Amino acid sequence: MAAENIDEVVDGLAEIVRDAGRAGDRVGYFAALYRQVTVEVRTAIHNGLFDDGARMDRFDTLFGNRYFDAYDAWRRDRGGPRCWREAFGLLDDSDTVIVQHLILGVNAHINLDLAIAAARTSPGEAIHELRRDFLLINDILARVVLAVQDSVGAISPFLSLLDQVGGRTDERILDFSIRQSRQEAWYNAVLLAGQHGTEREATIERLDVRAAVLARLIARPGGLVRPALHLIGGSESDDVQAVITHLDRAMEQRPARQGTDEPR
Template identity: 25%
Template sequence: MGQSVQLIRRPDTVDAVVTRMRGLAAGLPERDGIAVFNRVYLAVTEEAGRRPAAGRFTGARAAATLDVRFTERYLTAVDPAAQERHAPACWRPLLQSRRHPGVRPLQFALAGVNAHVGHDLALAVVDTCAALECEPADLEGDFERVGDLLAALEERVREDLMPGPDLLRIADPLTHLLGAWSLEQARDAAWSAARALWALRRLPDVAEDFTRRLDAAVGFAGRMMLTPLPA
């Protein structure tokens, strides 16, 4: 396949990934858009790490592999050492708007969730299938577990960053942005994309084109989510 769907070969464990997320948090200003997303993602990941989890295929090994592949794609995209133009299209809007004063913290966080679910999750499933020599169907239980984590992440985002009811009026543009994106639909689309990419693995040109278009579509949605809003 093309570069965008190759295995991430770093031999990281879940603990090592969490350590890298903590290091990222320590090096960013609090209001930075990446910091806003990373802070919530780290809190949910640490909480989930305290609970045992196993899928239907190879138990802890499959769960850990999918977790690492998934989070690694995010960390690689936002790595401060990487030049912005090398980031996937889905992460570029957040990287480019991360310090914009007209973008609210809730927008930063949801744009991160959009990129991570809409693009990274599908490719992480493909990475994991290649690493474990299994089929996407074998990872369905682990995919659902990651979906539960993402639901907790979205809930945490809304709890921590949602304006109070006195500020979030029906006419507020943020209200419309929130209603235009669905985590459930994004998860379903990611699963369909993962299955399609796995089926296309012997057609690398087609798989690369599919991945590029997926990346661009998710990036377009992210750019809309980061539209600067009046205070």
């Protein structure tokens, strides 16, 4: 699939979420998170929060199409960027917990796709004009992360217990991963915006390799994280369709909790 605007990105993501729910496919986990982020970005565009709403529509469309291209390549012949192959390759692994699936998607989409989409939206010196709008999305991501972390806690009881003992553990994992990655993505976007041809391709290759290495660390962490994930997995719902539905309604469920879950 190929989107022409942000509305088509939202529709494409909604279609993936629906199909994944019917099939019990864990690809719907990240797609549900990403759909809600995109809806929030579209709302911000309509409300005039960005310096250039039309530019952000183009940016989000390029960004969304990177995900669609990777998803289509995987379904077609298990192809696509290395980091997405790592993420999609674990969809049938019942030992990979919900938070891992979410972070694997975040890793591939932000550590590879985001810089590429930004550089294509504003090549050359124009990239610097994009910076404020690029960083503004961090606030949108923070709101969605808070909503999704609550949804994860409801369907992953042990992770919810870690929240109470350790202080919103899953939120810290997700939020740190997203914020740190987006900061690095901006520097990579500036780099790519000034490159062409083989130099640009070499940088993209390097970003893909690095994101693939990170994906393997996320999938198979060492130390005490591994047994903790095993316990988390044993407490999670194995009803994939129900989990997708729950995650996809995270932002709808959040208003009742506003005022109690602001970023820390």
